[in-house]
Every structure is written in structure tokens, then in C-alpha cells.
Amino acid sequence: xxxxxxxxxxxxxxxxxxxxxxxxxxxxxxxxxxxxxLALLARARSRLLRWPVKTWIFFIRGSPLLVQLxxxxxxxxxxxxxxxxxxxxxxxxxxxxxxLAVGLNSGAYSAELLRGxxxxxxxxxxxxxxxxxxxxxxxxxxxxxxxxxxxxxxxTGNEIILVMKGSALASAxxxxxxxxxxxxxxxxxxxxxxxxxxxxxxxxxxxLALSQLFRGIERATAIPSSATETS
Amino acid sequence: xxxxxSSALLALLATTASAEDLRIGTSADxxxxxxxxxxxxxxxxxxxxxxEICKRIAATCTWQNQSFDGLLPGLQVGxxxxxxxxxxxxxxxxxxxxxxxxxxxxxxxxxxxxDNPAAAAKSKEDLIAALSSGVIGAQGGTTHEQxxxxxxxxxxxxxxxxxxxxxxxxLSGRIDAGVMERSAxxxxxxxxxxxxxxYAGPKLTGxxxxxxxxxxxxxxxxxxxxxxxxxxxxxxxxxxxxxIKTISEKWFxxxxxxx
Numbered sequence: 001x002x003x004x005x006x007x008x009x010x011x012x013x014x015x016x017x018x019x020x021x022x023x024x025x026x027x028x029x030x031x032x033x034x035x036x037x038l039a040l041l042a043r044a045r046s047r048l049l050r051w052p053v054k055t056w057i058f059f060i061r062g063s064p065l066l067v068q069l070x071x072x073x074x075x076x077x078x079x080x081x082x083x084x085x086x087x088x089x090x091x092x093x094x095x096x097x098x099x100l101a102v103g104l105n106s107g108a109y110s111a112e113l114l115r116g117x118x119x120x121x122x123x124x125x126x127x128x129x130x131x132x133x134x135x136x137x138x139x140x141x142x143x144x145x146x147x148x149x150x151x152x153x154x155x156t157g158n159e160i161i162l163v164m165k166g167s168a169l170a171s172a173x174x175x176x177x178x179x180x181x182x183x184x185x186x187x188x189x190x191x192x193x194x195x196x197x198x199x200x201x202x203x204x205x206x207x208l209a210l211s212q213l214f215r216g217i218e219r220a221t222a223i224p225s226s227a228t229e230t231s
Numbered sequence: 232x233x234x235x236x237s238s239a240l241l242a243l244l245a246t247t248a249s250a251e252d253l254r255i256g257t258s259a260d261x262x263x264x265x266x267x268x269x270x271x272x273x274x275x276x277x278x279x280x281x282x283e284i285c286k287r288i289a290a291t292c293t294w295q296n297q298s299f300d301g302l303l304p305g306l307q308v309g310x311x312x313x314x315x316x317x318x319x320x321x322x323x324x325x326x327x328x329x330x331x332x333x334x335x336x337x338x339x340x341x342x343x344x345x346d347n348p349a350a351a352a353k354s355k356e357d358l359i360a361a362l363s364s365g366v367i368g369a370q371g372g373t374t375h376e377q378x379x380x381x382x383x384x385x386x387x388x389x390x391x392x393x394x395x396x397x398x399x400x401x402l403s404g405r406i407d408a409g410v411m412e413r414s415a416x417x418x419x420x421x422x423x424x425x426x427x428x429x430y431a432g433p434k435l436t437g438x439x440x441x442x443x444x445x446x447x448x449x450x451x452x453x454x455x456x457x458x459x460x461x462x463x464x465x466x467x468x469x470x471x472x473x474x475i476k477t478i479s480e481k482w483f484x485x486x487x488x489x490x
Contacts, residue, residue, distance in 0.1 A: 078399060094389070094405070171390075180390070186372075187300045190303045191304075
């Protein structure tokens, strides 16, 4: 272990920090956006709505993220119809492909979390809402979702850390985030231990900050009377 | 008692083994230098060169497949005794590993879509003029990457794990050009729809861009001079009696013995 290489690696790995954060936040956001419709459709009464969503979630959860990233990046790039479509300006950029792959992956997992959260809401609440004259949409946005999101908040904090770790795969499609920057520097210095240790420490710090952030949100959104609930 | 005997036996086996056994690391994703067949067996130019060297220095060699950017770290931590993987000699690498005398000097090429203006380049100056602010792809951790960074000042460099990925991104239009070894490009060019991809500019070696290095050599851990000298002698012999020329023509169709 050379302390000198360790120190020179810090600014070089940090050059990838911005991209790591960008992928993490954009992919997490995308994941959360697709998760709710997926979760609701997965609970739909119609089999025609339920079945495609469940299949989608099954495929995403059952295959490695790297494979999904390669399909989106290299696979779609080979299809003429996609290259001539309006989506190509988006898929052309490696960064977008990385965000899309990690985001869709996270979306499938988050949908399962939300589905679990939705199941915990007692049917009686919705019946009461209907008696009070609330529409289904109002009952969802005012009664169900605030409770569901509060309940899944701890696991959602977990999910954003998984997304951050997923972002490390982006270097496989030429996006030089922290892992990519670290790998490029290793190929120059042949000092994997020092360089990857630096990257590992920075990931830990980001992870710590994110989990603190979510703990803060949890505290801020907790219902005072239920703060000591034992769930 | 039994443990004593078996450990003594083990020690005996270990010493006789280390005198003869050579673990060779290679990144078998670079045909015709090295690739794996359906049975995961490594074959190619380097395999023949390596096996011939082993024969001449009377060593029993085992081949291990490892991704390119893990090769030199693997050598340093002692996972392999030598690397034979079309590795180009250059100054930066010489700081952390020793090289044998070069056993080959392979030409490199830029590749572009046929309708790219760089396709008309006649010299390396033309190439620099046409591509210096473009997006250029190369395999990460190679001398190609260093050439782009050193001579194509404003180019956006994209790093890939394998040459075929570089090819597919030239084809899809994500990058303007790719740099790779001519030999790695040839089988990929053949398999693409005819005429879509073309070579731009002349074949390039360390004479054109010094970052390409002084040819390809066997890499050894620093300070292993005894083995280094034995390998050097074997390579010199193989150059002299035409073995390298023969193996080169078998795999590349031309002689790439270092001059």
C-alpha cells in the first residue's frame, strides 16, 4: 500500500463523483416515477392489466442489471428501427442509457415495495372514504399514499443506496463515473488496492449521507402520535 | 506423524513444481492474438508463441484467462508468472513490470464509417486534423487510449472493455472513430456488412505515435531477471530461425516480427 498513490487517487476518483451522483439521483427519481403506476397496476383487478406488469417486474428482478444495461446500450444500438426513431437522440448518449437501465431496475424493485405497502392499508379506510363521498383518486392521494410512502420510507432509503451501487456499472458503457475513473487510473498505475480503496471510502460516505437524509425525512414526516409505534 | 509426512510431501511437490511450472496470464478476447474456443481452451498467436517459449526454456505452462485491465495487477500480486497478451512495451508500464525483448510489432488502425470525412485521410496528420475534436473509442488501459489522449487534444475519449464494443458503437454512430490493432479489427471488419466501416489513414506503429510502444513483449514481475534472460534468449532464437515469422504468417497472413 503506497500512501502517495492513495493521495493522488483521491482527486482522480472524485472526478467521477458528479456522474455517480447524477446517475444515482436521476435513476432513483425515474425508478420512483415508474414504481407507483407499476404497483397500482400489479394490484389491478383486471388480469389483462396485472399480467403484463407482473411479467415486466419478473424479468427485471430476475436478470442481472449489467445484462439489462448491455441490452439497452449495445442491443438497442444495433436495431435500425430504434436508431431511426425519435428515441435515438436519448439512447445515443451512454449516460442516458445508464440512467434508464438503473432507473427501470430500481422501479421494478420499488414497485414491489409499494405493492407490499399498499396491501397493509386496511380496506375499511377506503370504505369509510367512499361513504364520506371521496372519489377513488382522492382516497388514493389523500388517504392511501401518504400512509404507504411513510411506511416504505426506511426501505426506500435502502433502495437509493442500491441505486448508487448500481451506478458503478455505468463504466461498462463508457460512462466514467467513480468506478470507471478508478478503473482507468488502475490501468495506469497498476495499484488496484489504493485506488479502489479510495473509491470504496467515497461510496461509503455517500451512502452514509443518503441514509442520514432519509432518516431526516422519516423524522420530519412522522405523525407525532404514532412516532413510537412498534411496526 | 501423518501430517508431518504429508506436509513434507507437499513441500517437496511444491518446490519441484515451482521450478518448472509457469502460469501465463492472458486476456483471451483479442483474436487472432488469443481467444477461447468452444471448450474454453485458449488459442491464437500468443498461445503458439508462449508454448514455443515454454518448450525452449523447458517449462510446463498453464494458461489463465483474465480481463486485460486485471492482467498487470495480477502479475504484481503473483497470480501469474508472466503475461503474454499482445502487451505493448511502453514507459509507463515499464515502471511496474519488466518486459522481455519484443516478439512482435503489430500495426494499429483507425476505423470510421465510410461516409466520415476522416475516411479520406492519407497520413497521420490528416487523421489528427479530421478527428481531433471528435469522439474516439478505444479499449481501456491500452496504448491506443494513450495515443488518443496525447495527440487528439480535444477529442472526447470513450473507453470500452472489448474491441467489438468499439466497433458496434462506430456502427451505431455513437462515436466518430475507433482505434485498435489492425489484427483485432480485421475479423470484425469482415463480419460487418461490406463497405460500411473503413480503415482511415495508414497503418500506425510506435514509429508514428511513440505511445504505441516498441512492440509486444512478454511481461514479467519486476526483478525476475533469471526468467527474463531465459525468455529473451528463446525469443532471440525464435526470431533468428524464423519461428516467429512462421507463427505470425499462420495467424495474421503477414510477418509482424519486430524489425
